Amino acid sequence: QTVVTQEPSLTVSPGGTVTLTCASSTGAVTSGYYPNWFQQKPGQAPRALIYSTSNKHSWTPARFSGSLLGGKAALTLSGVQPEDEAEYYCLLYYGSTQVFGGGTKLTVL
Amino acid sequence: EVQLVQSGAEVKKPGESLKISCKVSGYIFTTYWIGWVRQMPGKGLEWMGIIYPSDSDTRYSPSFQGQVTFSADKSISTAYLQWASLKTSDTAMYYCARQTTDNSGPVEYWGQGTLVTVSS
Numbered sequence: 001q002t003v004v005t006q007e008p009s010l011t012v013s014p015g016g017t018v019t020l021t022c023a024s025s026t027g028a029v030t031s032g033y034y035p036n037w038f039q040q041k042p043g044q045a046p047r048a049l050i051y052s053t054s055n056k057h058s059w060t061p062a063r064f065s066g067s068l069l070g071g072k073a074a075l076t077l078s079g080v081q082p083e084d085e086a087e088y089y090c091l092l093y094y095g096s097t098q099v100f101g102g103g104t105k106l107t108v109l
Numbered sequence: 110e111v112q113l114v115q116s117g118a119e120v121k122k123p124g125e126s127l128k129i130s131c132k133v134s135g136y137i138f139t140t141y142w143i144g145w146v147r148q149m150p151g152k153g154l155e156w157m158g159i160i161y162p163s164d165s166d167t168r169y170s171p172s173f174q175g176q177v178t179f180s181a182d183k184s185i186s187t188a189y190l191q192w193a194s195l196k197t198s199d200t201a202m203y204y205c206a207r208q209t210t211d212n213s214g215p216v217e218y219w220g221q222g223t224l225v226t227v228s229s
Contacts, residue, residue: 001171034213038154045204045222046146046154051215089154093212096168100146103153 006101022090028071035073111135113220128191131205138186139163
């Protein structure tokens with residue numbers, strides 16, 4: 001069974017920069033896994049942020065960016081705002097199936 | 110405006126059947142995949158699978174294969190997730206989401222979720 005691993009929790013100060021990562025149990029994450037990133041706030045549906053590693057949706061704030069870093073997919077938030085406090089999930093594609101990471105709870109403190 | 114509107118919360122008993130819906134608007138229903146995602150209480154997102162409404166082609170996660178059934182009614186632009194016999198462990202929030210392709214395309218728009226509670 002494929003497992004996708006994210007940091008369980010991270011803390012960042014307002015205005016700071018933080019990078020969340022997404023690793024695959026099958027090995028290095030490449031662009032062929034088409035990483036997607038989502039933000040979910042309590043009581044809300046997830047919201048799409050990034051697709052195909054680094055592409056932003058029209059509604060994605062400029063401070064969010066996606067990349068590949070050290071064999072993992074990465075989501076970087078630059079100039080973090082208090083409203084960025086949320087759970088973040090990555091999604092990787094494995095041919096005909098897809099797997100979510102366990103999520104990272106980002107605290108802005 | 111793209112919208113995915115899901116049916117309301119359900120309270121069921123173990124062994125009962127259930128079908129929840131996801132009605133879409135603002136785009137051509139048959140040209141995008143619809144995915145289903147489970148979120149158990151206090152837990153993360155789980156990908157259940159996807160369906161292509163044009164021909165009802167489906168992909169199930171191995172974890173959900175045989176446990177649920179996806180379907181779609183093109184005449185009313187609605188996708189469905191159904192259970193033949195619910196278990197208490199099916200208690201969760203279920204989301205539908207639009208996806209451009211089956212194996213690479215972005216998951217873009219999400220429904221608001223349907224809370225399913227299974228309890229005796």
